[in-house]
Amino acid sequence: MKITAALVRTPGEPPRLEEAEVTDLRPDEVLVRIVAAGICHTDLVVAAGQDPAAPPLVPGHEGAGVVEAVGEDVGAVEVGDHVVLSYGWCGDCANCVRGAMAYCADFLKLNYFGTRPDGSTALSQDGRPVRSHFFGQSSWATYSVTTERNVVRVDPELPLEHLAPLGCGVQTGAGAVLNVLAPREGSSIAIFGAGAVGLSAVMAAGIAGCDPIVAVDPDPRRRALARELGATAVIDPAEGDPAAAIVALTGGVDHAVECVGRPEAVRAAVGALTAPGMCVTLGFQGTANPVELDQRLLMMGRGIRGCIEGDGIPQRFIPRLIEHYRSGELPLERLVRTYPFTDLAEVFAARGGDAVKPVLVF
Numbered sequence: 001m002k003i004t005a006a007l008v009r010t011p012g013e014p015p016r017l018e019e020a021e022v023t024d025l026r027p028d029e030v031l032v033r034i035v036a037a038g039i040c041h042t043d044l045v046v047a048a049g050q051d052p053a054a055p056p057l058v059p060g061h062e063g064a065g066v067v068e069a070v071g072e073d074v075g076a077v078e079v080g081d082h083v084v085l086s087y088g089w090c091g092d093c094a095n096c097v098r099g100a101m102a103y104c105a106d107f108l109k110l111n112y113f114g115t116r117p118d119g120s121t122a123l124s125q126d127g128r129p130v131r132s133h134f135f136g137q138s139s140w141a142t143y144s145v146t147t148e149r150n151v152v153r154v155d156p157e158l159p160l161e162h163l164a165p166l167g168c169g170v171q172t173g174a175g176a177v178l179n180v181l182a183p184r185e186g187s188s189i190a191i192f193g194a195g196a197v198g199l200s201a202v203m204a205a206g207i208a209g210c211d212p213i214v215a216v217d218p219d220p221r222r223r224a225l226a227r228e229l230g231a232t233a234v235i236d237p238a239e240g241d242p243a244a245a246i247v248a249l250t251g252g253v254d255h256a257v258e259c260v261g262r263p264e265a266v267r268a269a270v271g272a273l274t275a276p277g278m279c280v281t282l283g284f285q286g287t288a289n290p291v292e293l294d295q296r297l298l299m300m301g302r303g304i305r306g307c308i309e310g311d312g313i314p315q316r317f318i319p320r321l322i323e324h325y326r327s328g329e330l331p332l333e334r335l336v337r338t339y340p341f342t343d344l345a346e347v348f349a350a351r352g353g354d355a356v357k358p359v360l361v362f
Helices: 041-045 107-111 160-167 169-181 197-210 220-228 242-250 263-271 314-327 340-347
Strands: 003-008 016-020 029-038 063-070 083-084 121-124 128-130 142-145 151-154 189-192 212-215 233-236 251-259 273-281 300-307 336-340 355-361
Touching: 003 340, 016 340, 029 083, 029 160, 041 121, 063 142, 063 160, 083 160, 083 242, 151 169, 151 314, 160 169, 160 314, 160 355, 169 197, 169 251, 169 273, 169 314, 189 242, 197 212, 197 220, 212 220, 212 242, 220 233, 233 242, 242 263, 251 263, 263 273, 263 300, 336 340, 340 355
Parallel strands: 189 212, 189 251, 212 233, 251 273, 273 300, 336 355
Antiparallel strands: 003 016, 016 121, 029 063, 029 142, 029 355, 063 083, 083 151, 121 128
């Protein structure tokens, strides 16, 4: 079968829409007709050539669509199901067995290399392989070949363009709060960065009953949206040390979520903590990123840890997030701006422009 896919051929240049051929499904694979796919910072990083997957590669790891075919061993979904696509995991390693799928021993192989575990691809052009399994899905394409471990069945009445970001960005930000920090009601929190991941953390903090909720971002539009989505205070880091401002406002927060990745943001997030307090860092720069911290900040019980995909098991956590979306506690539509798939090159060049979460529609 021939499909249209967005191929990265030269790192740093916009992907080009090209025709590619899909191989036959393997017994554990699922063919999904993509209806919507988010554009995530990690897609931009891999397209810039800062990831292990070499071109030609089809990015995209926030896909959502309709199951068109299944392999003979697939039992979790069937033809016609609406699904959200998320990251890949093996199911057999020690971490997967204990429910820590985001830390699968084969996470890099299954998600960053752009191939099946055996090195093969599901896409080709004139017999030449095209990397087709970025995060197990490569969903910047009209069709995706993935596995049943990558798909989560959803209600067909729900708009897939709103659900697509659940596969990575929303899951990451909301999971950092609800799964990793698991704050008690009334605890204080600061979120550094009010993009899609940070705003998902803001909304999750509201769901958890945090108060105060402080959002830090240099963009006044993002700060305004953070307030609308539940932040009780906002801070412009350009006006001075945000850690000092947060301590002055709150006495230090119990929790911090860092969604930027720059060393100064990480230091500020740790510096904003009370003692004891915990910071979760999510910001991804795509390259080695040394961060120097004053060890004295950690002495009294402050801590910092990273997390992947919000520590979420997609088949469990995404349905939980959808329930919050249904109830109005997680208004994903406030983050999403849709663009035709055919406009991908322009959206890519603009890095999404003013959109908090650009979503391609097919």
